[in-house]
Amino acid sequence: MNRRATTAAIAVSLASALTLTACGGSGGDSVAADAKQTLTVWAMGTEGEKLADVAKVYEKANPNITVKVTPIGWDVAHQKLVAAAAANKLPDVMQMGGSYLTEFADMGALEEVDTKTFKEKDYFPAGWEQGEYDGKAYGVPWYVDTRVLYYRTDLAKKAGIDKAPATMAELQTAAEKYQKAGSKYGLSIQPNGLDSVQSFYQFLYSAGGQIVTKDGKTVANSPATVKALENYTSYFKKGLAAKSVRPGYDVTKDFNTGAVAMFFGGPWHMGLLDDNYPDLKGKWAIANVPTDKTSASMAGGSSLTISADSEHKAAAKELVKYLTGTKGQADWFQRTKDLPANMTAWNSGDLANDPKMKIWKTQMESAQVSPAQPKWSEITSKIDTAIEDAAQGKASPKAALDKAQGEIEGLVQK
Amino acid sequence: MSTTTPTPARSGAEKAPGGGSPQGAGRRKKRSMGKQNLAGWLFSTPFLALFAVFMLFPIVATLVMSFTDFGQRNVRKPMDANFVGLENYTKLFSDDQFLRAMFNTAYFVVVGVPLTIGLGLLVAVLLNNGIDRARTFFRVGFYAPVVTTIVAVAIVWRFVLDPSDGLIAGLGDELGFTAPDFLGSETWAMPSLIVMAVWRNLGTVMVLMIAGLQAIPAEVREAARLDGASAWQELRRITVPLLRPTLLYATVITTIGYLNVFEEPFVMTQGGPSDSTMTVSLDMYFQGFRFFNMGYASAMAYVLFVVIMGITVLQLRLMKDNTK
Numbered sequence: 071m072n073r074r075a076t077t078a079a080i081a082v083s084l085a086s087a088l089t090l091t092a093c094g095g096s097g098g099d100s101v102a103a104d105a106k107q108t109l110t111v112w113a114m115g116t117e118g119e120k121l122a123d124v125a126k127v128y129e130k131a132n133p134n135i136t137v138k139v140t141p142i143g144w145d146v147a148h149q150k151l152v153a154a155a156a157a158n159k160l161p162d163v164m165q166m167g168g169s170y171l172t173e174f175a176d177m178g179a180l181e182e183v184d185t186k187t188f189k190e191k192d193y194f195p196a197g198w199e200q201g202e203y204d205g206k207a208y209g210v211p212w213y214v215d216t217r218v219l220y221y222r223t224d225l226a227k228k229a230g231i232d233k234a235p236a237t238m239a240e241l242q243t244a245a246e247k248y249q250k251a252g253s254k255y256g257l258s259i260q261p262n263g264l265d266s267v268q269s270f271y272q273f274l275y276s277a278g279g280q281i282v283t284k285d286g287k288t289v290a291n292s293p294a295t296v297k298a299l300e301n302y303t304s305y306f307k308k309g310l311a312a313k314s315v316r317p318g319y320d321v322t323k324d325f326n327t328g329a330v331a332m333f334f335g336g337p338w339h340m341g342l343l344d345d346n347y348p349d350l351k352g353k354w355a356i357a358n359v360p361t362d363k364t365s366a367s368m369a370g371g372s373s374l375t376i377s378a379d380s381e382h383k384a385a386a387k388e389l390v391k392y393l394t395g396t397k398g399q400a401d402w403f404q405r406t407k408d409l410p411a412n413m414t415a416w417n418s419g420d421l422a423n424d425p426k427m428k429i430w431k432t433q434m435e436s437a438q439v440s441p442a443q444p445k446w447s448e449i450t451s452k453i454d455t456a457i458e459d460a461a462q463g464k465a466s467p468k469a470a471l472d473k474a475q476g477e478i479e480g481l482v483q484k
Numbered sequence: 485m486s487t488t489t490p491t492p493a494r495s496g497a498e499k500a501p502g503g504g505s506p507q508g509a510g511r512r513k514k515r516s517m518g519k520q521n522l523a524g525w526l527f528s529t530p531f532l533a534l535f536a537v538f539m540l541f542p543i544v545a546t547l548v549m550s551f552t553d554f555g556q557r558n559v560r561k562p563m564d565a566n567f568v569g570l571e572n573y574t575k576l577f578s579d580d581q582f583l584r585a586m587f588n589t590a591y592f593v594v595v596g597v598p599l600t601i602g603l604g605l606l607v608a609v610l611l612n613n614g615i616d617r618a619r620t621f622f623r624v625g626f627y628a629p630v631v632t633t634i635v636a637v638a639i640v641w642r643f644v645l646d647p648s649d650g651l652i653a654g655l656g657d658e659l660g661f662t663a664p665d666f667l668g669s670e671t672w673a674m675p676s677l678i679v680m681a682v683w684r685n686l687g688t689v690m691v692l693m694i695a696g697l698q699a700i701p702a703e704v705r706e707a708a709r710l711d712g713a714s715a716w717q718e719l720r721r722i723t724v725p726l727l728r729p730t731l732l733y734a735t736v737i738t739t740i741g742y743l744n745v746f747e748e749p750f751v752m753t754q755g756g757p758s759d760s761t762m763t764v765s766l767d768m769y770f771q772g773f774r775f776f777n778m779g780y781a782s783a784m785a786y787v788l789f790v791v792i793m794g795i796t797v798l799q800l801r802l803m804k805d806n807t808k
Binding site for chain 1: 559642669773777
């Protein structure tokens with residue numbers, strides 16, 4: 071029998087068996103916040119690694135608490151969380167992005183946020199929304215991210231571009247000019263593969279389009295969405311963007327050589343460019359997403375959630391309060407350059423004065439969140455396919471989205 | 485072997501002290517076998533227990549799950565999953581992506597298996613007879629891909645196949661041809677993965693074949709050579725027929741391996757472009773772990789299981805008949 075299938079079956083069935091036999095044990099007694107206890111925390115990727123340092127600081131200030139941080143790789147995170155949820159063995163505190171959060175809230179694995187302690191108005195609206203499911207909040211926004219336009223200023227001069235493209239039409243002209251001046255591709259956007267939808271969101275939301283509305287209506291082939299995909303695929307048709315990109319493609323490499331002149335990137339790209347290509351400093355800048363109907367980017371980031379089965383909910387809440395409060399957020403920005411989700415944290419230091427940070431802030435204020443659908447990753451995979459079919463010229467953007475519309479309707483929960 | 489065909493010395497020793505009838509010997513033998521069985525069971529228990537928990541139970545659980553709509557909501561409440569009968573199975577056969585995955589998997593097997601077996605045999609014959617110097621070096625060289633982790637393999641092959649600064653593209657620049665975008669093209673992606681899989685699995689087949697070749701008595705070859713057989717005749721008339729059991733085994737395991745092909749498309753293409761490298765195992769993984777449609781993924785697992793079973797039985801039959 072297939073190994074993956076076996077693993078799958080083991081994970082789920084074993085976990086189910088544990089659930090059946092071990093019921094009633096957890097979730098009952100809870101430990102007071104000031105009692106001596108150990109909090110378990112799972113966080114992914116870089117955040118997981120950096121959080122261990124913060125945990126040490128926190129322990130010093132709160133001697134009764136031991137914080138045990140387990141960093142988990144993004145590639146295994148989903149599997150580990152699902153298996154743990156099935157076995158009632160989720161850690162006290164978990165980092166979760168919007169799509170994970172919806173899924174686990176739907177499973178009933180997350181504790182509802184105490185909205186008396188955590189106030190919606192303190193956070194970016196898009197950050198708060200990511201922690202909501204079914205009208206209730208399950209996650210406190212920890213950090214947010216979005217995408218803005220990165221472009222080469224030195225090459226722009228040569229190409230005769232004097233300012234950042236402000237509209238979608240200007241974006242395309244800029245791409246043409248860059249290419250005439252010697253860049254291989256004017257713009258880098260993802261033509262195929264997993265999550266190509268993430269690079270499409272900038273076009274989609276700016277055109278006023280959506281995939282599924284908040285109240286569960288599928289609008290994947292609405293005129294605005296079709297228009298956005300037409301604009302998106304025109305870059306491939308005109309040879310302004312690479313039609314084929316392999317998994318694991320690193321855009322900063324081509325950005326450094328000038329083979330790619332513009333791309334939509336997240337906050338972490340600033341650090342990547344500074345660290346890996348110090349010679350490039352001063353030769354690139356960022357700008358807000360060019361306006362179509364509006365300038366809207368996608369909202370990403372992570373929330374902190376507390377397990378419904380945790381016996382340390384009171385202490386967990388205190389930890390989350392520290393991490394998402396003004397002081398904790400400013401400290402976190404210094405360590406990771408993750409954009410703070412708490413808006414008051416933006417009023418001090420670099421965050422208040424750096425012109426680049428202002429661009430992130432304005433982009434974040436209008437950033438749009440994916441609707442809270444438990445099957446969101448399956449839904450977006452249909453859009454990935456539509457993008458690919460349209461980018462390769464196998465179907466018109468309209469036909470590709472018509473097909474996706476039908477498939478998505480069956481997956482949407484109303 | 486020793487319990488079914490006792491050596492003459494041992495049966496003699498058994499008879500001697502009793503000195504009685506053959507029936508007596510038979511009875512004693514039975515009793516000692518009972519003891520042996522008990523010990524056997526005792527020694528096997530750890531394995532059997534693990535097998536039951538980690539193999540048998542999941543296999544049965546998967547079967548049960550394939551008749552339900554088990555999804556992410558059921559992770560914490562498995563008993564809430566609904567029994568849906570054969571719905572998952574009927575849905576599979578109108579699922580374009582699954583049908584495409586079936587076709588791709590068949591493509592992989594039909595092209596990949598003969599190539600792996602053929603080249604594996606060729607390399608084994610060369611290493612066994614042809615090359616005298618640096619034989620160990622070549623054996624290790626051909627076997628190394630088998631024990632190399634897929635991640636390292638992927639990095640190397642991405643470098644080889646990359647259309648802008650890859651090895652083949654660079655060679656093309658030198659020699660004046662344009663290399664295709666191997667992994668980004670629907671036509672080339674599958675052949676590229678097959679070449680990679682053949683390269684990875686050649687070593688396994690080669691080792692099996694070398695073992696088989698060395699079991700062929702030297703006299704047979706010598707006799708053939710004395711009779712003036714050419715190298716080709718020797719291969720066709722002596723090596724291949726005498727290797728038939730090894731060939732059968734290698735073909736069966738390679739076929740099963742390729743029907744399950746997962747790692748190559750997973751690390752290289754994620755099933756793309758446009759599902760052209762989507763295999764059944766990969767589709768199953770996506771349905772099970774990315775979208776968490778566990779019931780549906782379980783049904784896929786069972787369809788694949790039945791296909792593998794059918795093909796294996798067929799292969800065993802066909803190859804056996806040929807030997808008669």
